[in-house]
Amino acid sequence: MIAQNPFELFRQECQTVLTDVITKTLPEITLPPISLKKTPNLDYGQLATSLCFELAKKLNQKPPALAEHLVASIDKSKFNLIDKVVSAGGGYINFHVNFTKFSALTLQSIKELNNQYGSVKTDTPQKIIVEHTSVNPLHSIHIGQARNPMLGDALARILQYRGHQVSRHYYIDDVGRQSSVVAYGYLKLGRPKPTEKPDLFVGKIYTVTSCIVEINRLKQARDKANALHNADDLVKANKELDEWISIAAELKEKYPVLFEMLVTKINADENPEEEINRLNRAYEDGQQAAKELIREVSDLCLDGFRATMNRVSVTYDSWDWESDFVWTPQVSEVMAKLKTTPFIFNEKGVLQFNADQVTQVLDLKDKLGLSPNNEIPPLTLVRADGTTLYTTRDIAYTIWKFQHADKVINVIGMEQSLAQLQLKLALYAMNYGREAENLIHFAYNLVTLPGYKMSSRRGRYITFDEVLDEAVKRAYEEVSKRSPMLSEEEKHSIADFVGLGAVRYALVDVDPGKPVIFTWERVLNFETNSAPYVQYTHARASSILRKATIEPQTTSFELLSERLEKELVLVLAGFPDMFIEATEYLKPNLIADYTNSLADKFNTFYNAYPVLKADSQYLIEARLALVKAIQTVLKNALNLIGVVAPEKM
RNA sequence: GGGCGAGUAGCUCAGCACGGAUAGAGCAUCAGCCUUCUAAGCUGAGGGUCAAGGGUUCAAAUCCCUUCCCGCCCGCCA
8 A cells, every 4th residue: 555645644643533532422512623743752652632631621520531431432443554542741641553464554655655755645736936146247146045046946846746836936137337337447458358257257356346346436525525615525535435445455466467447447447437327327228238238147157056056966947037027028027016006106206106005995904914014115217317127027927927836945045034025015906916925025134244244245254165165175074084095086076965954954854934053064064964964864874775685675664663763753754744734835845854754763773783794684674675675765855955975974 | 214034952954834742953062882783873961941931722832922132135236
């Protein structure tokens, strides 16, 4: 017999037995909702209900007596996966599984379903867009941004495994002023070919250009304030200028050649600021030269991003340019539609969206879980000069996404919560209620460096590539130390998946709501509770299977009678449950936790009992089947968070 | 001022949606285990007023209220 979710079968059986006995022995009460919880340990069975505590009061009985009474009245003839039901702990009813049958069911199911074990398919498959990463194409992806693709890719993987049709989208924000700044610098340099990894190359141009331009702008502001005798503005300008000049000194030292070149060329322009604004407007208008230029720089940067993400097996199905929504009528259509709603008002020539009014008119506060005194600030849609803002364009983009999907999950930092809420309310306002309800902001907290703030304008950040390089390097040292006999080729290949796995795991493992303070120690952990630990465990199981001279057999499961063996079977049987929870509640970190706890249990077992040298042929066969199942499940789970499950390491 | 997220062992974090049996891991510290299948491993020890106070309940780290503390957001930036 095979089951997609062995534990669920047991749960259903317990549920039926319990329901029957209550309706039979307590016909006078209406059947309460039955809650069966996993027990803290094997001694209490596998599932328990605390129902008697609640019923006892109603029935004016003591919980233990009630539990006894119910247990005594249970019809045992229906037991299949249930071994026994006992009352315990002053009122609990504990259900014990029949391990002979349950081990057989679980291990055979894993063997049979193999890489599909755990992938319990949803009854309601949907088309889902997961938008993630979406780093602006201005400089290399840094460690503070890398948490996003790690979470987004894990989400996409689990949703797909659940049977949804998932599409991974990258939104390229190329319309902002920043894109024009980098393109301007790139143009001044004569559109050079990158001499290094292209995103790194573009990043340097961006940092230096934006610094020079900023100093220029501030000098003008200072002179103006001086002329007008505006003391406040003068102080402000001077203060900012001081800061930028210190940044300039830093950059000049770091990239002397580039800096000199850009200073010379940019200062040759009468008004660099105006050049950039002109470029920006030309781009929004879709003028050919501007289009070619900005797309060219952006593409360079994106090539670099693709290379970086490729290293950690993250890929995308669609690259969506923000500019495409501006050049086509999509953004203007959204504006036209919004204007027909009563939620738009004009303030000094600026179009605003009254988000709060939407919550009132459509009575959404309660529905969206917003506090009644949470007054949502209005959103500016169109500037006085007629140009649109980021969130305005995002509305058009979101509507477009819903033309291709039933559900949209945006993996975006939680500092954008308000903007994401306003976006959702705009959908409601435009009568896109279904879309609004299926728009999910998957928020995560920031990654910061200890001691100082990561600053892209100072070019002061740790790139994701550096982190990956360092991880692989340290993994290599580790392999060389632990397995000096391996060939160089093998060492490098192991170092690669260990290092990259460690980083992926570390960024997915923590609750997304918690901030992560980046330390090398944290990300490059090779010990318990890390990808390398789980990978090592998988390799260890693989090693046993490789050395086995007999086949795993699925006949003598009653021999798996050690407590640890039973616990292992339970952990394996619980994989589908955990997977469903991780998917339905969008908690990829559960997967990482699960791999660790399975690895933990297996390693304890490994140290306590021999497999290949067990007492009897039958026991060897049964334990081999257990090891095989563990190997399969570890592999399936690791795959969901994009970590390689190696045969050897 | 308002909103959102967080506060659990010296440090990093699970557990909280759905209340339940002695609050769990790892790091660090200390003591052990490689002539049996991979020691990136295992065993054991110490370490907790679950931020504080109140409330609901047979039962609260978990639910409700108040307070404190930290981060983020409240732009004609993205």
